[in-house]
Structures are given as C-alpha cells and as structure tokens.
Amino acid sequence: MNDRLVQSQIEELERKLRAYERLIETLPFPFTFADYESGIAIEKKRGDVRPHLRTIPPSLEKEAKWQWDIDLYHDVPFEKVEAFLTPLLDLVPHHIVFVDDKGIITLCNLQAAIDTGVERDAIIGKHIRELLKLPDELIATLESLEKGEPLYNHEVLDRFYGIVNTRFIYNDDGSIKRVISMFQSLNMMKETEKLAVAGRIAAGIAHEIRNPLTTVRGYLQLLKSDLPDRIASLVERLLIPELDRANGIITDFLNIAKPADVKMETFRLHRFLRDDVGVLLQSEALLHSVNVHFDLDEQLDDYEMSGDRRQLLQVFLNLFRNAVEAKVAKTMNVTVSSRKVNHIVQLRFCDDGPGIPPSVIDHVFDPFFSTKETGTGLGLSLSKKIVELHRGTMKVQSDAHGTCFLIEFPLCSQPPFLSS
Numbered sequence: 372m373n374d375r376l377v378q379s380q381i382e383e384l385e386r387k388l389r390a391y392e393r394l395i396e397t398l399p400f401p402f403t404f405a406d407y408e409s410g411i412a413i414e415k416k417r418g419d420v421r422p423h424l425r426t427i428p429p430s431l432e433k434e435a436k437w438q439w440d441i442d443l444y445h446d447v448p449f450e451k452v453e454a455f456l457t458p459l460l461d462l463v464p465h466h467i468v469f470v471d472d473k474g475i476i477t478l479c480n481l482q483a484a485i486d487t488g489v490e491r492d493a494i495i496g497k498h499i500r501e502l503l504k505l506p507d508e509l510i511a512t513l514e515s516l517e518k519g520e521p522l523y524n525h526e527v528l529d530r531f532y533g534i535v536n537t538r539f540i541y542n543d544d545g546s547i548k549r550v551i552s553m554f555q556s557l558n559m560m561k562e563t564e565k566l567a568v569a570g571r572i573a574a575g576i577a578h579e580i581r582n583p584l585t586t587v588r589g590y591l592q593l594l595k596s597d598l599p600d601r602i603a604s605l606v607e608r609l610l611i612p613e614l615d616r617a618n619g620i621i622t623d624f625l626n627i628a629k630p631a632d633v634k635m636e637t638f639r640l641h642r643f644l645r646d647d648v649g650v651l652l653q654s655e656a657l658l659h660s661v662n663v664h665f666d667l668d669e670q671l672d673d674y675e676m677s678g679d680r681r682q683l684l685q686v687f688l689n690l691f692r693n694a695v696e697a698k699v700a701k702t703m704n705v706t707v708s709s710r711k712v713n714h715i716v717q718l719r720f721c722d723d724g725p726g727i728p729p730s731v732i733d734h735v736f737d738p739f740f741s742t743k744e745t746g747t748g749l750g751l752s753l754s755k756k757i758v759e760l761h762r763g764t765m766k767v768q769s770d771a772h773g774t775c776f777l778i779e780f781p782l783c784s785q786p787p788f789l790s791s
Contacts, residue, residue, distance in 0.1 A: 395422050399447070402439035407431075417442075449540075449548060453478045461714070466554035472547045474499050474513055481713060485764075485779065486556070491713060503531070511535045512552040519547070533557045580621065588614045634679045640716070641667050644707060647680060648687045652705070655688070659695045659703075666708035671716065676783060682757045687720065689750040690776055694722040697774075714782045721775040732769055 395415060405412045410429030415422040417440075441447065453469060457478060460467045466483035470476055476499055484491035487502055494502050499512055507513050515522045515537040522537045533556040540549040591611055595603045645665065652663045687707070694705060703722055710717040727735060736755045758765040763780040 392421075396420050400439055400441045402437070404438075405436045407433035407435060450477070465556070466552075468499065468502065468512065468552045468554075469549050470499050470512060470516070470552070471549060472516065474507075474516065476502060477549065481715075483554070484713070485715060512537060512550055515552075516547065516550050527554070531556065580617075584614050584618055584621075588618075634681070635677050636680065637675050637677050638680065640674050640676050640709065641672055643680060643683070644709065644718075647684055648707065651684060651688060652691055652707075655691055655695075656705070659698070660701060661691075661695060661698070661703045661705055664704065664706045666706055668708075668710045670711040671709050674711075674716070676716070676780065678761050679757075683761070686754040686757050686778070689754045690720045693750055694720075694724055694774070697722075697724045697727075699725050711782065716780045716782050718778040718780075719775055720778070721773060723773040726771050727767065727769040727774055732767060735767055736765070 395413070398415065401415055401417045401419075403412065403414045405427060407427065407430040410426055412425050412427045413422050414425070457480070460478070461481040463480060464482055466486065467478070467480040468476060468483055469478035476495055476497055479491055479494050479502065481491060483502070484494065487504075489502060499510060500507055503510055511522055511525055511527060512535070519539075521539060522535060525535050525537075527533055527535050531554065533554055535552060535554045537553075538551045539547055540551065542548045588611060591606050591614075595606045598606065644667065649663070649665065655661075656663050691705065694703065703724055706719070706721045708719045708721070710719075736751050755765045758778055761780060763778055765779075766777045768775045768777065
C-alpha cells in the first residue's frame, strides 16, 4: 500500500517536473535563473529549446536571481508590442499609424482617429484607405511600401496638409513586417501665423482707433445736453450706439488675437448645458422661432469638467446667433448633444438650416470672414479661440440639410460629484 502511494507521488512529481520543463522550453527569450538555496542555476540561450543546468555554491543568505534578455522583434509577438505602445502613442499630438505589408492598419493612435473622424478600435484591421478616405495613389504610406523606401519629411498637399515620415520594421527574411507612418499636421502652424498677424493688426487698431473713438464718444455725451432735441436724439439713438458697436468689434478682435484670462472652475457638464446654456438659448429661441433640443449621453451625467462658464456660454450664444442669422425657414431646430467617445468629450451644436456653401466652409473660422452684409466675421473666430483656451478643438460639418459644429475636449479622469 505504501509502495503504491510512494509510486503515485513520484509520478505526480514527474508530471509537475515535466510541466515546468515544457514551460521553460516554450519561453521565447533567453534567461538565467540562479537558485542559491538548492545550488542550481538554469540558463537558456537564444535559439536553444532545452535549458542548461549547472551547480553553483549553495547559500541560504543569497536570494534567487532572475535575469532575462528580451528582444522585442524576435521574442514577443509584435501585436503584443503594438498593444503596449498604443497608450503611449496616444499622448503624441501627431498622427501615428502602423500598417502591415498589405496596407492593413495594425495600430492607430488617438490623434489620427480623432482628426479623421473614425472609431479607433473599428479601424484596426481595415485598409489605410478607409482611414484616410483617399485614392491609393495619394497615400504616402502606400507609396513608401510599394517602393520599399522610407520617406523623410515628405510634404503632403492633399486635404491633409503637413509632413509625413515613414520607417520600416523587417522580418528575419528581409520582408517588411510593418510600415510606421507619422504625420505632422501644419494646419496649426498656419493658424498660429494667422493669429500672429491678427495680433499685430489688433495692436495697431487698438492704438490708432480705440482712443479716438473713446474721445469722440465722451464729447458727444458731454455736448448732447446743449444740442437741439432733434440732434441730441440722433446722437443718442445712432451716433453713440455706432461708436459702441465699433468699440465692440475691436474688443472681440483683441480677444481673438491675444490670450484671454480663463477663470477656471469645476462644474457638472450636463447641469451647465441644461441650466446655463439651456436657459440662455431658450430665451433667445422665443424671439426667433427656434426649437432647442438636448440629447445628452447618460455616461456623462456625473461628469465634471473645468472651464470658464462665462466664456463657454459665449461660444454657444455665438453658435446660436450664427444659426439664426442663416435661418430661412419659418421655424428652425437646434440640437445640443453630448457624447463620450474613447477619451474624448464631444459636444455637437447642430441646426437644420440651409447649410454652409462648400466654397466658404474652410474660411468660417477666419477673422473678419462673413457671408452676411452686417456680420463682423468675429463670432466663430472668437468661439474657436475660447475652445482652444480650454484645451479643446472646434470643427464644422455642413451640407444642404444643416450645419453641425463639433467641439471636443479631452476626457479628464476626475471623480464625480458625491452630492447635488
């Protein structure tokens, strides 16, 4: 009976030992393990299947030591490497895309997904043309792959204006494993140049025009009591309001061209949209035959963000007035919606108006650009600047069925309010 028990225990130990051996054999990287308590060292070299065992001086005072040498290109499936790199590359403000030798996307960082308007997880495994929505012959990554040559500071002049670089990762047989593409958009540099020019113009306007306007307004206020009623009424109803309007245009332009003070506070996003934005827009809507609707994502009900409420209210008011001024139908519908998309908070301000003509949509955020005879062309420029001061982005989409302004803010990982 005891012999059978001992034999069973030996067989069990042999099975466990064999399992440990198979584990070590399947480890894809070289390593050394020194167990001083047992006086045995295990070493496995690259390319070996079985490890080598040797004796070492035993010691109860030394702890076991484990050393390994992992080659990411040979010892680890590259898909695992890409999964590890993805959250790191999400921090890069440029487009980074990995494709295989067929042009299939294996990695797409968050910035590339956001700027091209796709779901990052959904685009993995698709051809790169589905991400860029361009013909194959215009995709620099495919050009690099076809020629087998990396691109160095290659200028892109299609709808994505910027600089692209590509690099290759090869298989052991010399074939291409991955093409790594990094695209640096130059649109922000163009915007920066515009704002720099605007800043210089604004400084001249403020110095050359604002002071004389203030002087003229002051003298009109002083003299109107000595003028005939008809002239005094003209001063009060027309001249002073026009001076105030000119001064307001200068103020708006200065706010675009120069950084404004952002008074940050923390507030619930949906409460801000319903209570602050909602009350403001509803009061304006009554005057203009506009129906305002809210479509808010339940995932963001308890989300709190930091920002300047007054400035953000100005953004929504500017968008509303912009929609109303373009209204042609008797009644217009405006929808304010929120969505949580990956690590982004998306806010949409959409109307069912006539839309923005394709010929001018690329200029709607330019200072002083307006299609309206009485417009200053500063409302959307100022709104975009406010959003950017809140670390966000603002874009516009439009067709014959209406216009939608897309505002995106990075999702802050803050705890929700614990009480109302």
